[in-house]
Each structure stands twice: as structure tokens, then as C-alpha cells.
Amino acid sequence: MPERSGRHNLDPHLDRYAARTAGMTASEIRALFAVASRPEVVSLAGGMPNLAALPLDSLSAQMAELIAEDGLVALQYGSAQGIPVLREQICEIMALEGISAHADDVVVTVGSQMGLDMVTRIFCDPGDVVIAEGPSYVGALGSFAAYQAQVVHVAMDDDGLVPEALRDALAQAEKAGRRVKFLYTIPNFHNPAGVTLAVERRAEILAICREHGVLVVEDNPYGLLGFDGQTYPALRSLDPENVVYLGSFSKTFASGLRVGWVLAPHAVREKLVLAAESATLCPPTLNQLVVSRYLATHDWKGQIKTFRENYRERRDAILSALEQHMPAGCSWTRPDGGFYVWVTVPEGVDTKAMLPRAVTARVAYASGTGFYADGFGSRQMRVSYCYPTPERIREGVRRLAGVLESEMDLVRTFGNVSMKPISGPENPSPDTA
Amino acid sequence: MPERSGRHNLDPHLDRYAARTAGMTASEIRALFAVASRPEVVSLAGGMPNLAALPLDSLSAQMAELIAEDGLVALQYGSAQGIPVLREQICEIMALEGISAHADDVVVTVGSQMGLDMVTRIFCDPGDVVIAEGPSYVGALGSFAAYQAQVVHVAMDDDGLVPEALRDALAQAEKAGRRVKFLYTIPNFHNPAGVTLAVERRAEILAICREHGVLVVEDNPYGLLGFDGQTYPALRSLDPENVVYLGSFSKTFASGLRVGWVLAPHAVREKLVLAAESATLCPPTLNQLVVSRYLATHDWKGQIKTFRENYRERRDAILSALEQHMPAGCSWTRPDGGFYVWVTVPEGVDTKAMLPRAVTARVAYASGTGFYADGFGSRQMRVSYCYPTPERIREGVRRLAGVLESEMDLVRTFGNVSMKPISGPENPSPDTA
Numbered sequence: 001m002p003e004r005s006g007r008h009n010l011d012p013h014l015d016r017y018a019a020r021t022a023g024m025t026a027s028e029i030r031a032l033f034a035v036a037s038r039p040e041v042v043s044l045a046g047g048m049p050n051l052a053a054l055p056l057d058s059l060s061a062q063m064a065e066l067i068a069e070d071g072l073v074a075l076q077y078g079s080a081q082g083i084p085v086l087r088e089q090i091c092e093i094m095a096l097e098g099i100s101a102h103a104d105d106v107v108v109t110v111g112s113q114m115g116l117d118m119v120t121r122i123f124c125d126p127g128d129v130v131i132a133e134g135p136s137y138v139g140a141l142g143s144f145a146a147y148q149a150q151v152v153h154v155a156m157d158d159d160g161l162v163p164e165a166l167r168d169a170l171a172q173a174e175k176a177g178r179r180v181k182f183l184y185t186i187p188n189f190h191n192p193a194g195v196t197l198a199v200e201r202r203a204e205i206l207a208i209c210r211e212h213g214v215l216v217v218e219d220n221p222y223g224l225l226g227f228d229g230q231t232y233p234a235l236r237s238l239d240p241e242n243v244v245y246l247g248s249f250s251k252t253f254a255s256g257l258r259v260g261w262v263l264a265p266h267a268v269r270e271k272l273v274l275a276a277e278s279a280t281l282c283p284p285t286l287n288q289l290v291v292s293r294y295l296a297t298h299d300w301k302g303q304i305k306t307f308r309e310n311y312r313e314r315r316d317a318i319l320s321a322l323e324q325h326m327p328a329g330c331s332w333t334r335p336d337g338g339f340y341v342w343v344t345v346p347e348g349v350d351t352k353a354m355l356p357r358a359v360t361a362r363v364a365y366a367s368g369t370g371f372y373a374d375g376f377g378s379r380q381m382r383v384s385y386c387y388p389t390p391e392r393i394r395e396g397v398r399r400l401a402g403v404l405e406s407e408m409d410l411v412r413t414f415g416n417v418s419m420k421p422i423s424g425p426e427n428p429s430p431d432t433a
Numbered sequence: 434m435p436e437r438s439g440r441h442n443l444d445p446h447l448d449r450y451a452a453r454t455a456g457m458t459a460s461e462i463r464a465l466f467a468v469a470s471r472p473e474v475v476s477l478a479g480g481m482p483n484l485a486a487l488p489l490d491s492l493s494a495q496m497a498e499l500i501a502e503d504g505l506v507a508l509q510y511g512s513a514q515g516i517p518v519l520r521e522q523i524c525e526i527m528a529l530e531g532i533s534a535h536a537d538d539v540v541v542t543v544g545s546q547m548g549l550d551m552v553t554r555i556f557c558d559p560g561d562v563v564i565a566e567g568p569s570y571v572g573a574l575g576s577f578a579a580y581q582a583q584v585v586h587v588a589m590d591d592d593g594l595v596p597e598a599l600r601d602a603l604a605q606a607e608k609a610g611r612r613v614k615f616l617y618t619i620p621n622f623h624n625p626a627g628v629t630l631a632v633e634r635r636a637e638i639l640a641i642c643r644e645h646g647v648l649v650v651e652d653n654p655y656g657l658l659g660f661d662g663q664t665y666p667a668l669r670s671l672d673p674e675n676v677v678y679l680g681s682f683s684k685t686f687a688s689g690l691r692v693g694w695v696l697a698p699h700a701v702r703e704k705l706v707l708a709a710e711s712a713t714l715c716p717p718t719l720n721q722l723v724v725s726r727y728l729a730t731h732d733w734k735g736q737i738k739t740f741r742e743n744y745r746e747r748r749d750a751i752l753s754a755l756e757q758h759m760p761a762g763c764s765w766t767r768p769d770g771g772f773y774v775w776v777t778v779p780e781g782v783d784t785k786a787m788l789p790r791a792v793t794a795r796v797a798y799a800s801g802t803g804f805y806a807d808g809f810g811s812r813q814m815r816v817s818y819c820y821p822t823p824e825r826i827r828e829g830v831r832r833l834a835g836v837l838e839s840e841m842d843l844v845r846t847f848g849n850v851s852m853k854p855i856s857g858p859e860n861p862s863p864d865t866a
């Protein structure tokens with residue numbers, strides 16, 4: 001391979017990559033999974049749903065039936081938009097959060113990650129701005145980076161995205177002549193912040209976006225996992241023409257099937273189908289039929305209730321353990337649903353620098369920096385309670401508190417152990433979250 | 434929604450789309466599927482594999498076993514690269530075409546369409562040139578368009594891609610200061626051309642690409658479907674460091690599972706995994722385990738032999754029917770494997786304009802223009818023999834010949850019925866194919 005530049009690099013293809021590829025680096029969370037997956041480590045790092053409560057015996061029988069009865073359909077190509085019966089069922093699910101939609105406006109995707117990727121593909125040119133909560137979902141940041149969109153983070157508090165901060169961010173972007181394409185938001189049981197957008201803020205957020213001519217992309221994988229069975233009106237239900245909605249079966253049924261969806265205004269839906277066609281031709285037919293049969297024949301609402309109860313028990317375990325063990329000066333959010341608690345540690349402690357020491361102490365978490373597009377979040381960490389047992393969660397928090405104590409001792413003795421900036425103009429502090 | 438431009442359009446989001454989205458239009462083939470799927474129409478248009486020979490009973494039992502024994506793995510997230518055991522098995526399959534590879538350099542994708550999309554994502558900036566055979570796979574053209582790459586078509590003959598034409602195209606692109614990123618080629622049983630790259634041309638094609646510093650992307654979904662059981666040495670086997678190889682289970686097992694793969698030089702593989710992570714997080718675990726178990730427990734080579742025999746019977750049917758029915762002045766390729774025959778009709782006939790009349794006569798095909806990035810191919814059509822029964826194929830060709838006869842009558846009476854240019858500087862004629 002001829003090297004066409006003077007640079008020395010082990011990759012002979014280096015000069016060939018697209019500009020977007022330069023920004024592709026392994027997410028911190030991904031790098032973490034490898035170490036954190038050793039059995040002696042209590043992982044509070046991942047976002048894997050706990051599937052133990054799934055009825056494997058009946059799923060097994062149902063899968064057998066599906067192939068025997070409908071195998072030639074299940075194993076064949078389907079349409080890029082997804083099979084109609086599943087799209088109808090998806091509309092029934094969305095109705096639980098107040099959405100009135102037509103199956104024709106639903107596109108089935110390979111997980112809602114693909115939905116995110118397709119939405120970014122059709123809307124974002126390089127340099128376009130996406131507004132997102134700070135912190136935000138790491139996979140969304142990955143998709144935005146892949147299309148060279150610039151992320152501007154907006155602050156949250158215990159009631160979710162702060163309308164005034166959104167207004168300011170939009171005004172500032174307009175003033176700077178930047179093109180804002182959409183607000184990306186996770187209104188319910190936020191990943192990683194663990195907070196929920198207050199119902200009384202929803203109309204205001206939507207009005208601000210309309211006012212500024214900015215689309216809203218609502219990502220809602222956890223909406224049905226409210227621990228008291230509570231649901232909130234989807235943003236989509238309040239403004240059908242200006243909201244693109246992303247849904248997923250990963251947290252309410254099975255993540256390994258990779259079945260998610262996008263609900264979009266009609267014209268946008270048409271573009272999404274075309275984009276999806278060039279991305280994967282069609283989502284796997286088998287997986288769509290598995291989900292469709294499951295919805296038709298199982299008590300799927302009962303199953304979600306069981307999931308919710310499992311997660312609530314774990315949420316209770318983590319909150320009481322944090323209360324019991326964490327050193328003074330730490331604060332954290334108190335989720336009413338979903339998978340995550342967002343912890344802020346005292347000034348001087350760098351959660352990214354601390355992580356290797358935590359893993360040595362047999363506990364893992366996700367450091368806050370992964371959830372910002374620009375390295376902010378070094379005083380934060382995400383601890384997830386979705387997967388381990390309550391006992392393991394308590395033990396993990398005990399270990400984590402021990403690591404933090406030692407780290408804080410170091411800081412008291414030697415001053416700040418990290419030299420990172422802890423704030424910046426586009427990085428509103430999530431301390432309030 | 435405020436309209437920010439003076440344009441009138443039914444889509445209120447029109448001003449928001451990315452530049453790439455403007456180029457997204459429904460492929461002609463896709464538009465066709467809707468009409469051609471009526472049962473009275475013999476469709477020679479689609480590329481759906483004929484799955485009737487699959488052992489559904491044992492697949493059904495195996496699927497049940499998989500969920501019962503390994504359900505919590507099958508239904509859970511996996512790694513972005515794909516499960517290791519399947520990647521090992523994929524290496525064994527590739528060895529059949531002379532490839533010596535390590536499982537660590539394989540990335541499992543949601544069909545090889547996703548592989549194509551990821552390869553284009555990491556390599557192509559807007560305006561970069563991709564060299565492709567003329568005609569080329571419609572799904573590849575869709576991915577290239579999605580990343581705003583420019584396609585330069587290179588002529589084929591009965592022995593596939595013409596080395597001299599490739600050399601000329603590269604020289605011309607260099608002279609024009611254009612950045613060529615890769616050659617995209619389907620060496621075996623080409624879609625849509627039905628030809629195979631002669632073995633003695635392979636080293637030459639590779640040498641030309643190396644000489645010009647251009648990567649080769651080898652797409653090989655049909656390689657094991659040679660009607661005499663023949664295989665050809667993969668381009669990847671001859672130049673491991675400069676070839677990215679795309680494989681698929683869609684034609685050798687089941688398309689509805691959407692399991693394909695990319696084999697890439699190590700550094701490129703790492704970029705592909707990062708790109709795939711932001712596209713779908715991970716390929717569906719269930720589908721990977723289904724394929725892996727199938728390969729481990731079924732006589733998969735015997736199954737491919739059965740598929741091959743079914744397709745050979747259909748190929749024989751279509752070639753003899755073409756011979757018997759087609760009017761003078763038509764020519765076509767004679768595939769030794771795969772799914773497709775590429776037909777050239779007499780001057781003056783426009784296959785795209787003729788298509789609605791063909792569908793009225795209850796036969797469908799894919800007009801040639803869909804297989805070019807620039808509207809060339811109006812004198813060509815792809816007829817596929819993969820799906821219908823031999824009887825239906827013969828009936829379809831009989832109907833098609835009738836439509837062509839009428840069309841040629843019109844041309845003789847009134848002159849050319851279309852005013853399309855039938856050639857252009859970057860559009861070498863596929864008449865020789």
C-alpha cells in the first residue's frame with residue numbers, strides 16, 4: 001500500500017478515511033465493558049436489561065410455532081418500513097402515553113439506535129447543531145458525531161430539561177448564525193440523569209422549539225418503566241407535527257431482538273424509509289414476527305409490570321445503599337423509573353481517573369465524561385441498578401464508597417488530583433440534576 | 434411550522450433536511466415491488482431467494498432449543514462486532530473461496546447491505562468517487578448516494594469487469610483531480626449482469642487498484658451458488674491488505690435473518706466496529722445464534738447444493754425460454770450461478786417506459802436504469818429467475834416477448850418512443866456484457 005502522506009501510522013488506510021471517521025473513537029463505556037465483565041466485579045456500568053423474568057418456556061414454544069407455521073415469511077426479506085401488523089401493535093403501545101398515530105407513519109428499525117441514526121442521517125449536515133440535555137445518551141452522541149453534527153448541551157434539574165436554558169441555548173445559536181436541526185430529548189427516566197421532564201414543562205419546551213423552528217426528537221425507551229405504573233404524556237401526543245418519536249422493545253421485552261421504531265410526520269417518515277432501505281434493506285422479519293406474536297399472545301403488560309417491580313426493588317437497594325455508604329459531599333438523583341442514578345462527587349475528584357482504581361476494588365460505573373460531547377462530566381458518574389441483584393448492588397455501592405473515600409483523602413492531602421476544567425460555556429452543569 | 438423559504442411544498446420539514454437527503458428517492462425496483470406483487474403477475478423483477486427447500490421442521494425445533502437453553506443470551510444485547518463463535522464459522526465458509534482470515538477481523542452486520550453502508554460511511558466524503566461496474570447493485574448505489582459519493586461506472590464484458598476500462602477510468606479521475614476511494618465489485622455471478630470476473634483477470638484488477646492507491650470492496654453474496662459447484666478465488670484471498678470483503682447468509686441460508694459480514698484489514702475493521710456501534714449498537718444476538726446453530730448442526734453445504742440445483746433448473750428454464758421467445762435483436766447474458774440475466778433490447782425500445790405495459794401484460798422485470806447512478810440502462814433490463822417456478826418463468830418470458838414485439842412494432846412505425854440519451858462519457862455501454 002503506498003503511503004501518500006509523510007505521516008507515519010500503523011494503519012496504511014489512514015489517508016483514505018472520510019472526515020467523519022476521524023471522530024470515531026471507542027466510547028468510554030465500551031472500553032469499560034471489557035474490564036467490568038469479570039465476574040468478581042460488580043458492574044454498575046452497563047445498561048443491560050434484566051431479562052431473568054422472561055417466560056423462556058413459552059417463548060421457546062412460540063418461536064417453534066412461528067417457524068413451523070410461518071417460516072417462509074419469517075426467513076424472507078420484508079419491506080423496509082416493517083411489517084404492517086407489528087406497526088399496528090406499536091400504535092396501541094404508544095396510545096398508553098397518549099399518542100394517537102397511524103401505522104403508516106411508523107418505521108420499524110434495528111433497535112431505536114438505528115432510528116436515531118436514520119433521523120440524524122436525514123436531517124444533519126456537517127456542522128449542524130443538535131441540542132441535547134447535558135448529560136445525554138452516549139449512543140446518541142455517537143450517532144451525532146458520525147454525521148459530524150455539533151452537540152450543544154442544555155442543563156437539567158430534578159424536573160428535567162430547563163426551559164429557560166433551552167431558550168438561551170437557541171438564542172445563542174441563532175445569534176452565532178448556527179443551524180439548529182433538532183432538540184434531542186429523553187423526557188422519561190433519563191439516561192443517564194435518572195430524572196423526568198415535569199409534565200407542566202412539556203408544552204413549554206414544545207412551544208420554544210416551535211417558536212425557533214426546531215424539530216423535537218423524543219427518545220422514549222423507558223416510558224413504561226415508571227415504578228408506580230405512572231406514565232407521562234409523550235411530547236409527540238402534544239405536538240404531532242413537530243415531534244419525531246423513537247420507541248424500543250429493548251427494555252420492555254428483549255434487547256437482543258433489536259426491534260425499535262420511529263414515529264414521524266408523514267413526509268419525514270417517507271425519507272426515513274428511504275434512508276433505512278440503504279442502511280439495511282429491511283429490518284429482520286423473524287424478529288418482527290417474534291415481537292408481534294409475543295404482543296398478541298402474551299400478557300405483555302403483566303410482563304412489563306414484573307420488569308418494573310424488579311427494577312423498583314433494585315432502585316430501592318441502590319438509593320438506600322447510597323444513603324448509607326456515600327461520603328459527605330456527594331449528591332445523586334432519585335429516579336422514579338428506568339435504569340440509572342446520576343451521582344455528583346465532591347470537587348477535586350475525577351471520576352474518569354478514579355475508574356481504574358474502582359475496578360481494582362471490584363466495582364465499575366460509567367464516568368460522566370462519556371455522556372457529554374466535549375469531555376465535561378468528570379465530577380459525575382452514572383450508576384445503573386438494572387442488572388445486578390439487590391445484594392450485589394449494595395455490595396457494589398459499599399465498594400464504590402470506599403474508593404471515593406480514599407480518593408477524597410488524596411484530594412484533601414494533595415489538592416485536586418485532576419487538572420480538568422469542570423465547566424465551559426456550552427456545558428451547563430448537571431450538578432443541579 | 435414556520436416556512437422559512439418562499440418555496441411551496443407539502444412537506445413542512447423540507448428546509449430542514451440534510452443535503453444528502455435530497456438525493457433519496459424511491460428506487461425504481463422498490464416502486465415496482467408493489468405492482469409486481471399481485472399474484473397474476475409473473476415477477477422476474479425481484480431478488481428474493483427461493484427458500485422453499487429449507488428444512489422448516491428442524492429449524493423450528495432448533496429455534497425452540499436455542500431459546501430454552503440459551504434464551505437469556507439470545508435475547509440480550511451483544512457486542513457490536515458480533516458473537517465470536519459465528520465469526521469463527523464465517524472464516525470456515527470464506528475458506529471455501531481461498532480466504533485465510535482471522536475471526537478477529539470479521540464484523541457481523543445486519544445483512545451485507547449494512548456492511549456496504551458502514552464501508553461507505555468510514556471511507557466516503559461527499560464528492561469522493563466510487564468506481565463500480567456498469568451496471569451495479571442497486572442497493573450499493575443507494576448507499577453511495579446516501580453518503581453523497583459519486584459513482585463512475587466501468588464496463589463489463591462476458592468475463593466481467595474490463596481491466597483496460599478500469600485503468601482508463603482511474604486515469605481519467607486522477608487527471609480530473611478527483612479522489613477515488615474504492616472499487617466496488619461483485620466478481621461472482623454479478624447482480625444484475627449475471628457475469629463472472631474471469632480468474633485470469635483477478636490479479637490484474639487487483640494490481641491496477643494497488644497501483645492507483647485504490648481500495649477494493651468485494652461484494653460476494655452469490656459466490657457459493659455456482660451451478661456446477663464451482664468456486665472462484667476471492668479477490669480477498671489474493672490481496673488481503675487491500676480488499677474489504679462483504680459476505681452474506683441471505684442467499685445461502687435465510688435473508689429474513691439479516692445476517693451478513695465484513696472482513697477487513699485490521700485497522701479498517703476497528704473503524705467498522707465503531708461505525709456499526711453508532712448505527713445499531715449491535716446486530717441481533719438471536720439471529721446470530723440461529724445462524725451459528727444452523728451451521729453447527731445442519732448439513733449446510735448440502736442445503737446450498739439443493740439451493741444451487743433449484744436455481745440451475747430455473748436458469749435453464751429462463752435461458753431456453755429467452756431463446757425460444759425473444760424477438761431478434763435482443764441479447765442477454767448466460768449466468769453460471771446466481772440469480773440474474775441481463776437483457777439488452779433493440780435500439781429505440783425504452784425498458785423503463787415499457788414497464789407499465791409489461792405489468793399490464795402480467796409480467797414484471799427491473800428496468801436497467803435502476804442499476805446505474807445516472808439514468809443509463811434504458812435499453813437493458815434485469816430478469817431474475819430465482820423465485821418463480823420454472824413453469825411461471827417460461828410463461829413470464831413468453832409474455833415479456835409479446836410485450837417487446839408490440840413495442841418494437843411501435844418503434845418501427847413511429848420511430849424511437851423514447852428520447853433518452855443512451856450513452857454518456859462516464860457510462861460505458863453494458864451492451865458487451
